[in-house]
Amino acid sequence: MSKLRCLCSELLDLNLIPNPQAFIVVADTAIEDIVQDQIQICNDATIGQETRNDRLFFSLLSMRNKGVAEGVECPQCGRIAIFGRPGNDPPDVWYKVEKRREPNLGLISSANQLKRH
């Protein structure tokens, strides 16, 4: 699955790396396991730096950890498609925006505003 048709009919490109519309959803209960997994990869002296970087990246994105999902926000309507597993088609859940603090301010835009503060 490389493109996803939003319920509003917008076509979302899922091949972009990094994808400015995508984010990772992590359950609060999964964070410790993820951190431990990342530490274990960092401490593995048998792997080279490039392999280590790949493993760190894919250990999160491959969703080996329970409680990790991927979200993609539609830039047109703000709906969020949630994938419990990569490549699930259709998405497991669609969320629709009911209220925004500011019009046209999506989830990712909000998060990017927080990064600057």
Ligand SMILES: [Zn+2]
């Ligand atoms: Zn949409």
